[in-house]
Amino acid sequence: MRYFLQGFRLRDAIDILVVAIVLYRIFVMFKETRAVQMLLGLAGLMMASFLARHFELFSTSWLLDNFWSFWVLALIVLFQPELRRALTRLGESRLFQGMALGAREERGHLIDDVIKAADGLASKRIGALIVLERTTGLRNYAELGVPLDAMVSADLLVSLFLPYSPLHDGAAFIRGDRVAAAGCFLPLSRNTQLGRNMGTRHRAGLGLAEETDAVVLIVSEESGRISLAVDGQMESPLDQEALRRRLAELFSLEEAPLPRRGAWWEPAREWLRK
Numbered sequence: 360m361r362y363f364l365q366g367f368r369l370r371d372a373i374d375i376l377v378v379a380i381v382l383y384r385i386f387v388m389f390k391e392t393r394a395v396q397m398l399l400g401l402a403g404l405m406m407a408s409f410l411a412r413h414f415e416l417f418s419t420s421w422l423l424d425n426f427w428s429f430w431v432l433a434l435i436v437l438f439q440p441e442l443r444r445a446l447t448r449l450g451e452s453r454l455f456q457g458m459a460l461g462a463r464e465e466r467g468h469l470i471d472d473v474i475k476a477a478d479g480l481a482s483k484r485i486g487a488l489i490v491l492e493r494t495t496g497l498r499n500y501a502e503l504g505v506p507l508d509a510m511v512s513a514d515l516l517v518s519l520f521l522p523y524s525p526l527h528d529g530a531a532f533i534r535g536d537r538v539a540a541a542g543c544f545l546p547l548s549r550n551t552q553l554g555r556n557m558g559t560r561h562r563a564g565l566g567l568a569e570e571t572d573a574v575v576l577i578v579s580e581e582s583g584r585i586s587l588a589v590d591g592q593m594e595s596p597l598d599q600e601a602l603r604r605r606l607a608e609l610f611s612l613e614e615a616p617l618p619r620r621g622a623w624w625e626p627a628r629e630w631l632r633k
Contacts, residue, residue, distance in 0.1 A: 486579065488563065505540060529544060530542075568592070
């Protein structure tokens with residue numbers, strides 16, 4: 360033990376810490392997803408391979424050994440959604456978000472228009488699905504709809520979701536200060552923990568929030584309730600003021616409180632008084 364401690368270096372501690380953080384993030388990412396069942400299935404195959412070798416089951420052992428020779432490709436295929444989500448999260452940072460969100464004042468006006476449209480649609484019990492793009496590019500989803508490239512306005516958003524509009528069943532994508540596309544289809548959430556009262560519109564919004572960092576605003580056609588899907592979670596119900604505060608927080612529009620003048624030297628002054 361003493362010899363081990365003598366050979367233990369600072370870089371070894373950093374190495375162990377990095378591995379521990381990576382494993383922890385992987386476990387958190389896989390928690391409450393279907394990946395947990397797939398990991399258990401892979402563990403079962405490993406156990407079967409060990410037992411086949413132990414009891415000299417040559418055909419079974421040959422079959423399992425050939426499977427493990429392609430384990431990298433198998434993991435990529437099995438865990439494709441989780442790996443895509445992990446790589447997307449690696450590209451997220453406050454620096455990149457600040458570069459992508461544009462001017463603070465313009466973003467504030469855009470959010471006001473979105474809230475006004477959502478409130479008007481909710482009061483009339485008209486369903487809506489509005490996607491606000493952040494750092495993750497959503498072009499592959501937007502291409503499934505009708506391209507618009509129109510300036511964001513409350514009237515435009517309301518008109519897109521009116522029942523007689525041919526685009527009312529899909530989602531509207533907002534990129535920057537433009538409505539990039541409408542009538543878009545979104546991936547449905549596969550979360551088995553969702554309640555049966557959650558309809559297709561909510562499952563679609565949550566599905567996109569699980570795969571990207573987009574903020575999805577959902578207006579329920581049945582109840583007129585406004586919800587937000589963000590970071591794989593559903594937040595509801597939201598009134599107009601709560602929605603404005605939450606969107607301002609998500610898009611970094613809230614000003615940081617300024618320190619009170621003289622606050623930095625007050626602790627030193629108190630110490631000198633003693």
